[in-house]
Amino acid sequence: MTTLAHNATDSIDRMPDLHFQLMSAAFRIRDRIRPPERQFTRIGVREGMTIVDYGCGPGSCTEKASGFVGANGTVYAVDVHEPAVESISRRAREEGLVNVIPVLAKGYCSGLPDAAADLVYALDMFHMVDDPKVLLAELQRVTKPDGTPILDNGHQSREKTRRVLREAGLWAIEEVSREYLRCRPL
Numbered sequence: 001m002t003t004l005a006h007n008a009t010d011s012i013d014r015m016p017d018l019h020f021q022l023m024s025a026a027f028r029i030r031d032r033i034r035p036p037e038r039q040f041t042r043i044g045v046r047e048g049m050t051i052v053d054y055g056c057g058p059g060s061c062t063e064k065a066s067g068f069v070g071a072n073g074t075v076y077a078v079d080v081h082e083p084a085v086e087s088i089s090r091r092a093r094e095e096g097l098v099n100v101i102p103v104l105a106k107g108y109c110s111g112l113p114d115a116a117a118d119l120v121y122a123l124d125m126f127h128m129v130d131d132p133k134v135l136l137a138e139l140q141r142v143t144k145p146d147g148t149p150i151l152d153n154g155h156q157s158r159e160k161t162r163r164v165l166r167e168a169g170l171w172a173i174e175e176v177s178r179e180y181l182r183c184r185p186l
């Protein structure tokens with residue numbers, strides 16, 4: 001398994017490691033109550049796709065996406081936090097998830113190739129982003145022109161998510177559900 005890292009400047013604050021450990025424990029409970037794979041069919045994750053799990057955290061969504069896209073697909077698991085990338089690297093190794101490529105982002109740069117992905121999702125992470133316009137531009141860059149960006153609010157209001165999207169002017173909203181916004185690059 002390869003882990004992608006690159007030389008972009010690292011210019012954003014990451015959460016403390018203790019915070020990450022507590023979050024990982026909380027997610028284990030969350031995932032039992034609301035398994036992440038439940039929404040994958042609805043958001044359009046399919047066999048053979050290349051997916052980017054942006055802000056993958058401890059990797060519960062990555063692991064499920066890996067099973068959905070199968071042997072002919074790829075899941076890039078991107079995070080700025082080293083313990084998150086270590087965690088998903090370990091899970092991928094232990095569970096034989098050969099289609100998962102962990103990626104350590106630097107600042108708002110993932111280092112992924114342009115137009116790499118059929119579908120990019122950023123789940124429960126948008127509230128942690130200080131400069132959403134730059135992040136959205138990076139998500140747009142790595143999405144194929146006919147690809148799909150999926151965003152959920154994380155812990156911010158839907159109203160704020162909509163406002164940020166409007167101000168960035170990069171994506172149109174195609175579908176609104178309680179959990180997420182399915183977008184289309186403009």
Ligand SMILES: C[S@@+](CC[C@H](N)C(=O)[O-])C[C@H]1O[C@@H](n2cnc3c(N)ncnc32)[C@H](O)[C@@H]1O
Pocket residue numbers: 012014015023027054055056057058059060061078079080081084105107108122123124125128129135
């Ligand atoms: C609340 S966790 C959610 C993890 C995962 N998406 C889930 O729902 O299980 C948010 C993650 O986003 C990451 N993150 C925050 N800002 C980021 C950025 N600019 N680029 C990449 N990852 C980021 C954090 O390090 C953290 O691991």
